[in-house]
Amino acid sequence: MHDLKLAQPNNQDLIKFIAIVCMIIDHVGFFFLIHDPVLRAIGRVCLPIFAFFAGYNFKTIHYDILVYGLIITLFRYAFQSALQSNILITFFIGQVLFTYAKPKILDIFFVVSILIGIACNYCHFVEYSTFTLSFMICGLWAKGQEPFKMALFISFLTFIIFTQIVFRFSPIYLLLVSLLQIGSYYSFSYVNFTTPRNCKLLFASRYLLEIYFWHFIIFLLIWFFAKI
Numbered sequence: 001m002h003d004l005k006l007a008q009p010n011n012q013d014l015i016k017f018i019a020i021v022c023m024i025i026d027h028v029g030f031f032f033l034i035h036d037p038v039l040r041a042i043g044r045v046c047l048p049i050f051a052f053f054a055g056y057n058f059k060t061i062h063y064d065i066l067v068y069g070l071i072i073t074l075f076r077y078a079f080q081s082a083l084q085s086n087i088l089i090t091f092f093i094g095q096v097l098f099t100y101a102k103p104k105i106l107d108i109f110f111v112v113s114i115l116i117g118i119a120c121n122y123c124h125f126v127e128y129s130t131f132t133l134s135f136m137i138c139g140l141w142a143k144g145q146e147p148f149k150m151a152l153f154i155s156f157l158t159f160i161i162f163t164q165i166v167f168r169f170s171p172i173y174l175l176l177v178s179l180l181q182i183g184s185y186y187s188f189s190y191v192n193f194t195t196p197r198n199c200k201l202l203f204a205s206r207y208l209l210e211i212y213f214w215h216f217i218i219f220l221l222i223w224f225f226a227k228i
Contacts, residue, residue, distance in 0.1 A: 012193040013205035019049040045180040055139025066092040090132040
C-alpha cells in the first residue's frame with residue numbers, strides 16, 4: 001500500500017494528475033468516440049509526462065509493471081486482435097536498463113531510441129515506439145542533475161514528428177499537440193517538482209499504475225461487449 005498519511009502533495013503530483021485526466025480523455029476517444037481528433041490530440045501529452053517521471057523517480061525494478069503490461073497486451077490481442085506491446089512493458093525494460101547499464105550505454109540507448117522512434121513505420125509493435133525510453137532517460141538525467149534539456153528538447157521535437165506521422169492531424173490539431181508538448185517541456189525544465197501544493201491529488205498521483213491498468217481494462221471490456 002502507498003502511505004499517503006504523511007505525504008505532502010507537490011508540483012509533480014499536480015502534473016501527473018493533469019496527465020491522468022488527459023489519458024482518460026484520450027482513451028474515451030480511442031474506445032468510444034471513433035478516434036475523435038481533439039481527444040486524441042489532448043492524449044498525446046500523456047506519454048512524455050509518465051515516461052519522464054518514470055525515469056525521474058526510478059529506484060528499483062518493479063515486476064508488477066511487467067505483469068500489468070503483459071495482461072493488457074493479452075487482453076488487447078484477445079478482444080481487439082491488436083498485437084502490440086503495451087507501454088508498461090517498455091517502462092519495465094527501461095527499469096532493467098537503468099539497473100544494469102553503465103552511463104555511457106544510456107547515452108547510446110538515448111540516441112538509438114530517438115532514431116528508432118522516428119522510424120515509426122518499423123516499430124509499430126511497440127506502443128509509442130521507443131520514445132518511452134528516451135523520455136525515461138531524460139528524467140533519470142534530470143534527477144541526477146545531469147544536463148538533460150537539449151536531450152529533452154530533441155525527444156519532444158521528434159515525438160511531435162512521430163505523432164504527426166501516425167495520426168496525420170490537421171494543422172489546428174497539430175498546433176494543439178505542439179502547444180501541449182511545449183508546456184510539458186517547460187514544466188520539466190523549469191518547474192520545481194517538490195514545491196508543495198495545497199490540493200488533494202495524492203491518491204491519483206501515487207496510484208497511477210493502478211488507475212491506468214483498471215480504467216484501461218474496464219474501457220476495453222465495455223467497448224467489446226457494447227459492439228457485440
